[in-house]
Amino acid sequence: MNTTITEESATDMQANRTTGHRQKKSALEQAGGTKGMVYSAMPALTFVVANNARGLKFAIIASVALALGITVERLARKESLAPAFGGLFGVAIAAGVAWWTGSAKDYFVIGIWASLAGAIAFTASVFARWPLAGLIWNSATGKGHVWRADKYSRLYYDIATLVLAAIFAARFAVQQYLYQADEVGSLGVAKILMGYPLLGIGLLVVAWAARASDKRLKTAGLLPAGRR
Incomplete structure (x- = not known):
C-alpha cells in the first residue's frame, strides 16, 4: 500500500512539474523570449543602417518590409496575433510619421x-x-x-x-x-x-x-x- 501511495505521489509530482514547465513556457512565449527581443530590435536597426546607406525613403521601405516579413513568419509559427500585428503596426506608424515629416x-x-x-x-x-x-x-x-x-x-x-x-x-x-x-x-x-x-x-x-x-x-x- 505504501508503495502504491509513493508511486502515486511521484506521478503527481511529475505531473505538477510538467504543468509548471508548460505554464512557464507559455509565459515566456507570450513575452516573446529571446527571439522576440531580436525581432523588436531589427526594424529600428534596419532603419538606421538603410538611412545612412540609401536615404530616408529606402530606410522606411526597408524597415516596413522587414516588419511585414517578421509578422508573416510569426503567424506561420502560429504565434498569438497581438504581438505579431502589434510590432508591424508600431513600425508602420513610426515609418508613416517619418515619411510625412521628411x-x-x-x-x-x-x-x-x-x-x-x-x-x-x-x-x-x-x-x-x-x-x-x-x-x-x-x-x-x-x-x-x-x-x-x-x-x-x-x-x-x-x-x-x-x-x-x-x-x-x-x-x-x-x-x-x-x-x-x-x-x-x-x-x-x-x-x-x-x-x-x-x-x-x-x-x-x-x-x-x-x-x-x-x-x-x-x-x-x-x-x-x-x-x-
Missing part, C-alpha cells in the same frame, strides 16, 4: 513621447494607491485585487511600479536629448539598448514584488496556498 529622427518620436506618458502614468498610479505593476500583474494572473488589503503588498508593488516609471523616464530623457541633437544613429542604438534589456530588469522587480506579496497573503490567509 525627417529620419521622427521615426522615433512616438516612442519617445510614449515613454514620457508611461513614466507619468506609472508614477501617478502610485500616488493614487493603485500601483500599475500590481494591478496589471494580478489582473493577468487572475488574483484580482486582494493584494490591496495588505499594506506591505502595496509597498512591494509601489517599488516595482516606481522602477518601471524610472525606466520609462530614462528612456524619454536620453532619447529626447538625442532627438534634439539630431543623432539618428544614436537614437536607434538607444532605442534598442533601452528597450527589452531595461524592461527585463523592471519585470524582474515586478516578479520579486509578486513573490513577496503572495507569501504575505498566503500567511494571512488572503490567498489560497495553491494559488501562484
Whole structure:
C-alpha cells in the first residue's frame, strides 16, 4: 500500500512539474523570449543602417518590409496575433510619421513621447494607491485585487511600479536629448539598448514584488496556498 501511495505521489509530482514547465513556457512565449527581443530590435536597426546607406525613403521601405516579413513568419509559427500585428503596426506608424515629416529622427518620436506618458502614468498610479505593476500583474494572473488589503503588498508593488516609471523616464530623457541633437544613429542604438534589456530588469522587480506579496497573503490567509 505504501508503495502504491509513493508511486502515486511521484506521478503527481511529475505531473505538477510538467504543468509548471508548460505554464512557464507559455509565459515566456507570450513575452516573446529571446527571439522576440531580436525581432523588436531589427526594424529600428534596419532603419538606421538603410538611412545612412540609401536615404530616408529606402530606410522606411526597408524597415516596413522587414516588419511585414517578421509578422508573416510569426503567424506561420502560429504565434498569438497581438504581438505579431502589434510590432508591424508600431513600425508602420513610426515609418508613416517619418515619411510625412521628411525627417529620419521622427521615426522615433512616438516612442519617445510614449515613454514620457508611461513614466507619468506609472508614477501617478502610485500616488493614487493603485500601483500599475500590481494591478496589471494580478489582473493577468487572475488574483484580482486582494493584494490591496495588505499594506506591505502595496509597498512591494509601489517599488516595482516606481522602477518601471524610472525606466520609462530614462528612456524619454536620453532619447529626447538625442532627438534634439539630431543623432539618428544614436537614437536607434538607444532605442534598442533601452528597450527589452531595461524592461527585463523592471519585470524582474515586478516578479520579486509578486513573490513577496503572495507569501504575505498566503500567511494571512488572503490567498489560497495553491494559488501562484
